[in-house]
Each structure stands twice: as structure tokens, then as C-alpha cells.
Amino acid sequence: MNDNASRSARRAAVDIDDIVEVEATGSPARRGATALRFSRRLISLSVAGALSVSALFAFAFVARGAGFDAADDVAVPAAAASAAEEAFGDRSEEVSRSVVRSHLSDAIADDAAKERESALAESNESAAEAETETTAAERESLMSADLVLVAKQSKKLKAEAEAAQKLLETAAAAAVGLSINDLSAQDIENLTTEGGSMPVKSNYRIGASFGATGTWARYHTGQDFPAPVGTPIYAAASGVVLSSTAGSWAGTNVVIQHSSGATLYAHMSRKVVSPGDTVKVGQLIGYVGVTGRSFGAHLHFEYYPDGTTPGDIYSASNPVTWLKSLGVSVR
Structure with missing residues (x-):
């Protein structure tokens, strides 16, 4: 295959050498002959170039089939090498520009995405603030x-609180031996039991404290004890049950008048005492629930000093401080 390619190249070279250069001047007949020979020269050059390129590709095909090593020292026709160089020249600069353009496009896309995320975050934050x-x-x-x-x-x-205070005073008189006909022995026992009790005793944790701010209208007006629905609730001290507060926020609730103020137990699932009942410290009065405006099952426990109205929430005081005055440690 190599011999055939070489012979074709030599024949093209002979044809080129046989062409005789002529002067540009002369008769019209001579100028016509010169033009003819010049055209034959162009054709010959074109044919030689094509044969050279064909020879290069033919050699490459045969060399690959024969297992030639690319590192072998092989003579390549100059015309074929030049054509190959022009056709398959180094395009690294063009490739580099493409890579740069690609990276630039990616960077622009990333910036645009970040701007969109930032705008969305600002929008969400504004919406959250408006919702709050x-x-x-x-x-x-x-x-x-x-x-x-x-x-x-x-x-x-x-009026109920004043009546409850009279009962408490009567029970106290009976406890010291005075003859009292208006109270039963159980009522006297209930109203004269001293000390204090945690309003919940098991399965609870300490929640929001008095004075906390956040999800309340102004501030938190009691002490929360999150606990499962149905957890027992107990009277924190001896006293007389009053009417439940009319405030719908408290849901099912119990109010107890003590010798030193009143307590309110809100968001119950059920209560087991009624207005006028006497209760002793630690007595069962109801169960934890989620009634009223509640964000979850818990007891909301409030304390109202003497002279205030249970349910008038912004007149309430810290119930933990009151419990501590009775010897109860809240933990």
C-alpha cells in the first residue's frame, strides 16, 4: 500500500516538471498555450495534494491494522502533514474560552438563585411578622x-368570695372549740386543713412562668404545668369553690377561695367539684385538658390576692411565690 502511494506522488511530480515556463509576452497563440499549460499546472498541484492526503490516511489505516507503534520513525509527506496540521490544529484556546463562558454562566445563575432565595426569605419574614x-x-x-x-x-x-370568707372564719372558730351549727364535721375538716399542695403531682413538667411574653395577649398571667389529658388536678390549699370565671380563654375551670386569696385552674377536661363545695388541701378537683384557648394539654394555674376578681387576669400575682409561702417547692 505504501509503494502505490509513493508511485502516485512521483507521477504527479513528473507531470509538474514537464511543464515549461513561458514568457508573459508573445503571440496570442503562444499566450493561449501558456494559459493552457498554467491550468494544467493548477490541476496537477490539486491532484498532488489530494493524493498526498489520501496517502496519509491510507498509511494511518494500514499502520493501525498492522499494529505499528505510533512512536515509530515514519516519513510523512510534507503536503499531507501540512493539511493535517491545518485541519486538526490546536484548539485549546477556543476550548478555554468555552470553559470560561460555561463557568461565567454558572456563576451568574448561582447569583440569580441566591437573589431569589434572599427575596423569598425577606418575603417570608415579612409575612411571619405580619402574621405575628x-x-x-x-x-x-x-x-x-x-x-x-x-x-x-x-x-x-x-359576693361569693365574701360568703366563703365567713365559712372559713366559722370553721376556724369551730376548730378552737366554738359551737358551730352551720358546718358539718367534714366541712370543718376541709376548711381547717393547713399547708399547701402542688396542683399536679405526677406526669407533668414546668411550663411557661408568670410574666413570660410571646404567645399571650400581653404577658403570661400564671404558671403552666404541661401534662397528658386526664392528669389529676388537686386543690393547692383548703377553701370554698366559687363560680368558674366567665372568661372563655380558661375553658372548663375551677376557682377556689382560700383564706389568703383565690386560685384558678384553667383548661380542664373535666371538673369534679361545684360552687359552694368545701375542699381540703390536696383534694381532687378535676383533670388536665385543652379546653379554652390552649395550645396543648396543660394546667394553667393562677393566683389572685384578696380584693381582686378571679379571671381579671392582669390583677393576678405570681402563683409560684404564693405556693412557696405555703411551703410548696415547685419543681
Whole structure:
């Protein structure tokens, strides 16, 4: 195959050498002959180049089939080498530009994505702030409506509290030997049992404390004890059960008048005492629930000093401080 390619190249070279150069001047006949010979020269050059390239590719095909090593010292026709160089020249610069353009496009896309994420985050944050403000306004509005109901109920609760105080005083007199006909022995025992008790005794944890701010209309007005629904609730001290507060936020609730203020137990699932009942410290009064405006099962426990109305939440005091005054450690 190599011999055939070489002979073709030599024949093309002979044809080229046989062409005789002519002067540009002369007769028209001579100029015509010159033009003819010049055209034959172009054709010959074209044929030689094509044969050279063909020879190169033919050699490469045969060499691959024969298992030639690319590192062998093989003579390659100059015309074929030149053509190959032009056709398969180094394009690394063009490739580099493509890579740069690709990286630039990726960077622009990343920046655009980050801008979109930032804008979305700002939008979400603004929406969350608006929702918080709206919710706070709604909570304040609902609580204001409840306080109107509590104000209407205050006269009734005040009368009940005064009657409860008389019972407590009577029980105290009976305890020291005075003859009392209005109270049963059980009532006297209930009202004269001293000390204090945790309002929940098991399966609970310490929740939001008095004065905390966040999800409440203004601030948290009691002590929370998260516990499963149905967890028993006990009277924190001896006293007389009053009417439940009319504030809907408390749901099912119990109010107890003690010798030193009143306590309110909110969000019950069920209560087992009624207004007018006497209770002793640690007596079962109901069970934990999620009634009223509650975010989960828990007991919301409040303390109201003498002279305040149970349910008028912003007149409440820290119930933990009151429990500690009775010797109860909240933990």
C-alpha cells in the first residue's frame, strides 16, 4: 500500500516538471498555450495534494491494522502533514474560552438563585411578622372581650368570695372549740386543713412562668404545668369553690377561695367539684385538658390576692411565690 502511494506522488511530480515556463509576452497563440499549460499546472498541484492526503490516511489505516507503534520513525509527506496540521490544529484556546463562558454562566445563575432565595426569605419574614402582629392583635381583642364578661361577673364573684370568707372564719372558730351549727364535721375538716399542695403531682413538667411574653395577649398571667389529658388536678390549699370565671380563654375551670386569696385552674377536661363545695388541701378537683384557648394539654394555674376578681387576669400575682409561702417547692 505504501509503494502505490509513493508511485502516485512521483507521477504527479513528473507531470509538474514537464511543464515549461513561458514568457508573459508573445503571440496570442503562444499566450493561449501558456494559459493552457498554467491550468494544467493548477490541476496537477490539486491532484498532488489530494493524493498526498489520501496517502496519509491510507498509511494511518494500514499502520493501525498492522499494529505499528505510533512512536515509530515514519516519513510523512510534507503536503499531507501540512493539511493535517491545518485541519486538526490546536484548539485549546477556543476550548478555554468555552470553559470560561460555561463557568461565567454558572456563576451568574448561582447569583440569580441566591437573589431569589434572599427575596423569598425577606418575603417570608415579612409575612411571619405580619402574621405575628395580626395574631397578637386578635389575641388582645379576644382577651378584651373576655375581660368585659369578667367585669360583668365581678359583683357575683365578690359576693361569693365574701360568703366563703365567713365559712372559713366559722370553721376556724369551730376548730378552737366554738359551737358551730352551720358546718358539718367534714366541712370543718376541709376548711381547717393547713399547708399547701402542688396542683399536679405526677406526669407533668414546668411550663411557661408568670410574666413570660410571646404567645399571650400581653404577658403570661400564671404558671403552666404541661401534662397528658386526664392528669389529676388537686386543690393547692383548703377553701370554698366559687363560680368558674366567665372568661372563655380558661375553658372548663375551677376557682377556689382560700383564706389568703383565690386560685384558678384553667383548661380542664373535666371538673369534679361545684360552687359552694368545701375542699381540703390536696383534694381532687378535676383533670388536665385543652379546653379554652390552649395550645396543648396543660394546667394553667393562677393566683389572685384578696380584693381582686378571679379571671381579671392582669390583677393576678405570681402563683409560684404564693405556693412557696405555703411551703410548696415547685419543681
